[in-house]
Amino acid sequence: MAQEFIISAYTENHIGLLNRITIIFTRRKVNIESLTVSESAIKGVSKFTIVVKLSEEKVKKIVQQIEKLVEVLKAFYHTNDEMIYQEVALYKVPTEELTKSNQIEKLVRQHSARILEITKDYTVIEKTGHKEETQVLFEDLNQFGVLQFIRSGRIAITRSPIEKLSVFLKQRDAELESLD
């Protein structure tokens, strides 16, 4: 029953809102698998992308609670299939290993990764992709000893036509004006 869902929320960029959102999960003892918050296309509006493993029924209720927060503009959820999503991973490997053979360079090509920086001691490789993909590269690179590895939270975009935040904000304005 539990499966991965991507919860997205547009919010005001206000202090404390992250906390208000996370306590909705904590209170229900739900783990957040990944979380990304950043400014959206519109200044002052933040976008939250939260990945959870839950039943759809539970996700629905959590989204209702998020949307209920005074400073949340809109919240919704999607299955992975309904979205295009990516994560970024960074890997630090010893430069010595890179120069010893062409193995690492091959991996970088195969995985469509890229090298960001090379110093005398280490090389930083970047890959974007799904978690499984960045994980495979990690395991492959780890044969040569990964010195450091970090993966970002997920970002995602809907497959549905267009998501025009500015249009939504206009509609919201009209909605609030029309409340009799």
Add this chain to the structure above:
Amino acid sequence: MDKATRTITGAEAVIKSLLEEGVDTVFGYPGGAIMPVYDAIYDYQNQINHILSRHEQGLIHAAQGYARVTGKAGVCFATSGPGATNLITGLTDAMMDSTPLVCITGQVASPLLGTDAFQEADVIGLTMPVTKWNYQVTNASEIPEAIAKAFHIASSGRPGPVVLDIAKDAQFQEIDFQYEKCTKVRSYVPSHNVEPESVEEAAKLINSAKKPYVLFGQGVILSGAEQELKEFVEKTGIPAAWTLLGLSALPTDHPLNVGMLGMHGNYGPNVKTNECDLLIAVGMRFDDRVTGDLSNYAKQAKVIHIEIDPAEINKIVPADVALLGDAKKVLTKLTAKVEANSHEEWLAEFRACDKVEFEKVIEKDLYPTKEKLTMGEAIRMAAEATNNDAVLVTDVGQQQMMASRYFKFSQSRSCVTSGGLGTMGFGIPAAMGAKIGQPDRHVVCIVGDGGFQMTMQELGCIAQYNIGVKIIILNNNFLGMVRQWQQLFFDRRYSFTELQNPNFVKLSEAFGIPAKRVAERDNLQGAIEEMIAHEGPYLLEVMVEKEDNVFPMVPTGASVSNILLEP
């Protein structure tokens, strides 16, 4: 609106903003971090009535009582640290019971934030889960706007408590004061316009139902939809039952008022939930104390849910038709669409249940023949002595359930009780606030000997301001409700529920509040009438049977069909 500007301190801006919002009463308790505000209010005593409680829990419950009877937001002042943390129970209670509050807490000066300064507490963090909105002010220029927003958010949509935490330096800062009311926050949609298609759909279900049944909650009171509810049930002839917080929205003696839902509600309203073919839930949220075992709750019925808060739709009971919006507007539209009808036979089924309940339970409670006094008879007499027109305030426990079952009401906003949180200690301070909000009405506070001792220091406040509440302690020398569960479900193992009580009469007199104790039936009615006739506050201790139980009862986890009429 006063558009003229002059420079004033942030503290004075707080007071002036409150005046702009029409605030006439503040419940508060001073301390270091809010002293500038206290200094400012000193000059406004002719415009704002400040009530000094004896504990911050007392002041916030008082503000709740005030809000519940007036419909206006209750306003609280407290200092930083312990003052603010003492508000937490009241905030949680108000959040659960949708009570509008604007609480202003002092905070340490902004340069000290996060330094573990004296009396610093993370008030924003602490109150986040128990407020509808909170905000920390560190600059005086934010004060008018923050207060305007606080009142808008607290009072609109599904109401709730709001906290404004104002740093001390912001209270000293000077600003040009200008006030504009807040009517709109773009990220906040307080209500929804009623969807005509859903109204049509609901009307169709109602018109074709054979055994429709209305369950109403506090949403009716919060939206001021009492008249609309009455017109709806009268046109359709549908029996209507209330949740604890819906109490008094429909007069007790209305022919379609069939009684109380829930664990200690009436027999008919509970069992008929599982026999109706259509449930029409109005401004209620299917609390587990109402539904009992959900897997056996109204499975046979279609459900119409009228609700202002979208997060309540399908939260507990799935709705076949959801009518999102303000109850008053929804009911007006719905009444226009439904056919006039009557359901005499169906209603008679409720009345038949009433008869059973009367014989097995009510008669013994209200007209006992045994020697010891019952809670029920004292409550009945208190209602009679006030012509069924008093405001009832209760504490939590057996006395709360008995009072909601047996007190009678002729007007709305007349019952103040802690429903969602079940907060012992709520009664006495909430009664203070209710009396201040409704000074011309009788306010009767029914409280147990246990709960009384949680906030009894407020007798000091009651005496200081001569707040004419009538307090009835129903003394069974036990934490009665817990003892009842121990008797029924834990083999009578009375683990830490018996109380050694003080002399309540002397205690009350020590505060300067006249008091009396009654233990005999012959003196009960006279004592109650004497109390009601007395000008000003009065405390009556009624010695009741120690081991009486509240019935009917839906045991935890049982279906509403399996409500017990006796042990």
